[in-house]
Amino acid sequence: MIRLVNIHKTYQGAQPLHVLKGIDLHIQKGEFVAIMGASGSGKSTLLNILGILDNYDEGEYTLAGTPIRNLSETRAADYRNRMIGFIFQSFNLIGFKNAVENVALPLFYQGVGRRKRNQLALEYLDRLGLKDWAHHYPNELSGGQKQRVAIARALITQPKILLADEPTGALDSQTSLEVMEILKDLHRQGLTIVVVTHDSGVAHQTEKIIHIKDGVIERTLC
Amino acid sequence: MLDTLQEIIGAIKRNKMRTIATGFAVASGLFLIIVLQGAGNGVINSFESNMGNFAFDAIHIFGGRTTKPHEGIKEGRYIQLDSRDVEMTERSFSHYVKDVMPSLNQGGLIVSHGAQHLSATLMGVKPGWDEMNAVKIVYGRFINEIDMRQKRKSVVISDVNAETLFPHERNVVGKTLDFNGISYTVVGIYKDEQMSNERTFYAPFTTISTIYNRGQFINRLSMIIHNIEGDSAMNQFMDEYTRASSHIHSFAPDDKQALWIWNQAESNQEMKKTRRILHTAFWILGLLTLVSGVVGVSNIMLISVKERTREFGIRRAIGARPWSIVRMVMAESVVITAFFGYIGMLLGVFFCEYMDSTVGNQTMDIGVFQAKYFVNPTVDLSTCLTATVIIIVAGVLAGLFPALGAVKVKPIDALRG
Numbered sequence: 201m202i203r204l205v206n207i208h209k210t211y212q213g214a215q216p217l218h219v220l221k222g223i224d225l226h227i228q229k230g231e232f233v234a235i236m237g238a239s240g241s242g243k244s245t246l247l248n249i250l251g252i253l254d255n256y257d258e259g260e261y262t263l264a265g266t267p268i269r270n271l272s273e274t275r276a277a278d279y280r281n282r283m284i285g286f287i288f289q290s291f292n293l294i295g296f297k298n299a300v301e302n303v304a305l306p307l308f309y310q311g312v313g314r315r316k317r318n319q320l321a322l323e324y325l326d327r328l329g330l331k332d333w334a335h336h337y338p339n340e341l342s343g344g345q346k347q348r349v350a351i352a353r354a355l356i357t358q359p360k361i362l363l364a365d366e367p368t369g370a371l372d373s374q375t376s377l378e379v380m381e382i383l384k385d386l387h388r389q390g391l392t393i394v395v396v397t398h399d400s401g402v403a404h405q406t407e408k409i410i411h412i413k414d415g416v417i418e419r420t421l422c
Numbered sequence: 423m424l425d426t427l428q429e430i431i432g433a434i435k436r437n438k439m440r441t442i443a444t445g446f447a448v449a450s451g452l453f454l455i456i457v458l459q460g461a462g463n464g465v466i467n468s469f470e471s472n473m474g475n476f477a478f479d480a481i482h483i484f485g486g487r488t489t490k491p492h493e494g495i496k497e498g499r500y501i502q503l504d505s506r507d508v509e510m511t512e513r514s515f516s517h518y519v520k521d522v523m524p525s526l527n528q529g530g531l532i533v534s535h536g537a538q539h540l541s542a543t544l545m546g547v548k549p550g551w552d553e554m555n556a557v558k559i560v561y562g563r564f565i566n567e568i569d570m571r572q573k574r575k576s577v578v579i580s581d582v583n584a585e586t587l588f589p590h591e592r593n594v595v596g597k598t599l600d601f602n603g604i605s606y607t608v609v610g611i612y613k614d615e616q617m618s619n620e621r622t623f624y625a626p627f628t629t630i631s632t633i634y635n636r637g638q639f640i641n642r643l644s645m646i647i648h649n650i651e652g653d654s655a656m657n658q659f660m661d662e663y664t665r666a667s668s669h670i671h672s673f674a675p676d677d678k679q680a681l682w683i684w685n686q687a688e689s690n691q692e693m694k695k696t697r698r699i700l701h702t703a704f705w706i707l708g709l710l711t712l713v714s715g716v717v718g719v720s721n722i723m724l725i726s727v728k729e730r731t732r733e734f735g736i737r738r739a740i741g742a743r744p745w746s747i748v749r750m751v752m753a754e755s756v757v758i759t760a761f762f763g764y765i766g767m768l769l770g771v772f773f774c775e776y777m778d779s780t781v782g783n784q785t786m787d788i789g790v791f792q793a794k795y796f797v798n799p800t801v802d803l804s805t806c807l808t809a810t811v812i813i814i815v816a817g818v819l820a821g822l823f824p825a826l827g828a829v830k831v832k833p834i835d836a837l838r839g
Contacts, residue, residue, distance in 0.1 A: 253739060253834040273829070274743045281741020292736045292837065296436045309741040314425055353740065 201361060201392045202227040202250065207259035209245055219245045220256070221415035227361075227394065232387040234403035235396045237412035244365065246412065247396045251284055251363045252276045264360045281309055285354030289366035291346040293338040293353075299325060300334045303352045310357070317356075324352040328382065344375035351382060362386065364395040368402055380405050430754045437726070444722045445762030448813070451715030452763045455708030455809055456770025456801055460777065462704035464799025466697050480554055483507070483643040483663075484682040490674040501671050501680050504638040511645060514666055518659055520648050523548055524640035526630045533623065534600045535587045544577070544601060545622050546630025552612070554646060557624075562595040562610030569609070569626040575633075577606040578624040580614040599623075604633065656688060712816060716759075719820035723755050727824040734828050735836025744829035751828055755821025756814060763813030767806060774800045 202225065209220040219242045227233055237243040248254035249261065252268055261268040263283060271279065286292075293302045300321045307317035325334050328348040338346055347367060354362055364383065368376035380402060387393055387407075395406060403409045411418040434441050485501035503524075511522045526546035533542040551557065552564040560581060569576045577599060579587070584594045591597065598605045606625065630636065650659050660683065665675040673680040727734075734747050777799045 248834050251739070253837070254832065273833075274745065277738060277741050277743040280739060286739050288837075292732075292739070294733055294736060296432060305737070306740045308425060308429075309737075309743070309746065314428075357741070 201229040201231070201264055202394070203260070203262040204250075205260040207246075207249065207256050207261065209242075209249065209254075209256045219415055220249075223259070223412075223415075223417060225410065225417065227392065229392055230387075230390050232384070232393045232407045233395070234406040234409045235394065235412060236398060236400065236403050236409055238398065241412045242415045243396050243412045247363055247365055247394070250361075250394060251286060252280050277309075281306055282357060283360045285357065285359035285362045287347070287350050287354050287362065287364040287367045289369035291338070291343075291350045291370070293346055293349060295338055298335050298337050299330060299341070299349045299352075302338070302349055303356055306353060306357045320356060321352070324356050325349070328352050342375075343371045344378055347371060347375075347379050348382065351379075355386070361392045361394060364393065366397055366399075367395060368397070368399065376402070426750070426753060427757075429750060430757050433730075433750075433754055434758065440722055440726060441758060444719050444758050445765075447715040447718035448712075448759045448816070449715075449762040449766030449769070451708075451712035452766030452809060452813060453770040453773070454711040455705075455812075456767055456805070457773050457777075458704045458708045459801045459805050460770070460774030460799045462700055463801060464777065466700055467798045479646055479648065480686045481645050481647055482684040482686070483645075483667075484641065484684070486679050486682040488673045488677055489679040490677045492668075492674040492677070493672055495672065499673075501673060503640045503643055505640065506638070506670050507643050507667065508640070510666055510670060511643065511663075515645075515659075515663065518647050518649050519645045521550065521554060521646040523551055523554060523644045524627065525551065525642045525644065526627060526634075526636055526639070527641045528630055528634050531601050533583075533587065535597070538587045538589065540583060540586060540621060542601065542621050542623050544625050544630055546627040547624050548627045551624070551644075554644060558613040559610050560613045562608070564610055564612075565624055565626050570628050573628045573632050574626060575604065575606045575629055576609040576626060577601075578610040578612055579608055580622070581611050582614045583621070583623070584608075584611050653688075656685075660685075709812075712812065716816040716820045719755060719759055719817070720823060723751065723821055723824040724827070726754075727751060727828045731828070731831060731836050735831075735833055735838075738829075738833040739837060747829050748825040751825035752818055752821035755824075756817035759813050759817030759820060763816070764810075767809055767813075771801065771806070 204223050204225040207220050207223040207225075208218070211217040211219060223242075223246060235243045235246060245254065249256050250263075252263075252271065255270075263279070266279070266283075268279070280286075294305070297305070300318055303321035303324055304317040307320065312320075322331065322334055325331055328351060330345060330348055330352070333341060333345060333349075338349070341349065347370075362383075367383070368379055371379060383393055383395070384405060393406075395402065397403055407422065409421040411420070483503065485503045488495075488497050488499045488501065491497050505524070508522055508524050511519055525548075527543055528546070529543040531542045531544055533540050547565060548570060549564065549566050552559060557564065559578070562578070564578055565576060568574070579594075579599070587599065588594045588597065594608050594611060597608050599608060600606075601623075606623075612624075631639075647659070650656055664678070664681055667673075667681055668675040668677070671680070734742075737747065738744070781799075
């Protein structure tokens with residue numbers, strides 16, 4: 201599903217920062233993978249490259265058979281929309297839209313009609329147990345509920361992979377468990393999931409842990 | 423489309439204060455454009471109404487007095503225009519002259535009806551004189567072809583003179599007037615625009631020519647010109663005309679006094695120029711105001727875009743193309759400017775109507791006649807349409823740069839922002 205060959209990334213600046221120094225990574229369809237590392241290890245950069253939110257300088261990235269290289273912003277947006285579901289630490293919901301509208305937003309960019317996308321959004325919210333909260337705004341929801349809305353939004357386009365950046369980072373331990381249960385459930389349904397975390401408790405609930413240190417893969421635990 | 427609109431309305435609702443501030447800037451700009459245009463039109467219209475009696479592209483030729491000896495004839499000879507001048511003008515200057523009209527004056531007459539009498543000048547004219555000289559008929563008709571053919575003794579009198587001569591009668595048309603013993607029938611009444619107590623009475627050219635035994639002579643040759651642009655073309659036309667006339671009347675071709683030329687077309691061009699300058703000046707003033715409004719909108723859009731960097735980051739992460747972000751920001755800007763611009767425009771139009779109903783009808787008395795200094799200070803539809811186009815273009819421009827800025831940021835940086 202994901203194939204990275206010798207990925208390099210340097211942040212240009214007053215002092216160029218070589219963040220990724222040759223990452224080789226293969227993730228099969230249906231795998232549940234955690235990427236671990238200290239802050240500054242390059243794990244977030246790697247996730248951004250996987251999510252086509254950032255570009256890389258050297259190497260090869262293939263996502264579901266599609267080479268990801270030198271994409272225009274428009275192509276990148278389309279790939280993100282159709283192939284990738286994002287879950288962020290800070291949820292990244294749009295504050296002036298209610299739960300349904302937030303979940304339906306990716307479909308808006310696919311040109312799906314309002315009625316259809318809201319109906320689909322309600323279905324996904326229902327699956328995540330948030331049917332009664334569908335018309336609440338993010339500031340009326342708890343952290344766990346917000347993250348579940350974000351998960352519904354990530355799933356609504358039926359992406360190839362789910363990328364989670366510290367999905368439990370802003371949640372208490374009980375809610376963290378709930379969110380991880382959801383992810384594990386999705387994994388059991390066959391979704392490919394990559395989680396970036398520095399929390400080993402979270403990492404150990406996945407199938408495979410990839411440790412990154414100083415821009416290279418230190419070791420992989422299965 | 424509806425979806426996009428809902429997105430925009432959602433975003434606008436979210437920040438009412440910002441929207442209102444922006445709207446105020448645009449609305450005041452449009453309001454000022456319309457009011458300035460309206461006031462400008464009022465001034466220009468009053469100009470024209472005060473000069474309403476003149477046809478604007480007419481040239482009138484009168485016989486003058488020679489100042490140079492020519493072909494053995496001494497200077498100081500009076501030039502008498504006649505039918506040859508009419509033929510010559512029609513023949514030689516057909517490219518420049520649309521309409522030629524000779525007229526005759528018979529002055530020193532006394533017109534009377536019962537006990538009322540006035541000194542009068544009978545002017546023999548042809549049909550069409552009224553149009554050429556902006557004579558407005560308020561009752562009856564002007565001199566027509568049948569009057570001409572049958573040399574009828576028909577007369578068209580001014581409303582002021584009608585009141586003087588027929589103080590107790592309502593319907594003057596059909597009544598007779600006595601001009602030094604010759605009876606004329608009143609066929610029409612024209613409006614004496616400036617209440618100037620004009621003593622001109624219009625009669626058929628052929629009638630005057632016959633009754634007063636004028637032969638082929640005429641007093642004035644009026645023509646409507648066209649195809650002459652600019653001062654040098656006008657001067658050249660005048661020189662050529664004088665030369666052509668000099669062949670008929672045997673005067674020196676460079677004798678400027680032999681013909682007396684009253685050029686309304688020239689003063690009309692001055693008027694047109696003034697009008698254009700006024701118009702442009704008012705547009706520039708209004709546009710400058712609008713520009714400040716647009717800069718305001720642009721600024722506020724810029725701040726708005728800055729505030730929403732993260733939102734745009736989220737949208738892009740989940741698949742919004744850059745173009746859809748640009749379109750959203752610009753559409754938002756257009757909706758704000760169009761909505762408030764329209765309100766400003768409406769208020770402006772109402773204000774113009776208000777001006778029209780108050781100062782629009784005030785007159786000031788400047789002795790000889792009364793002048794209105796504000797006539798119909800309103801704007802026409804085309805001004806409103808132009809303003810509408812300007813609002814929309816302004817909205818697009820105001821949104822464009824912030825929008826382009828919004829997508830220049832990489833989505834990942836936008837998410838962090």
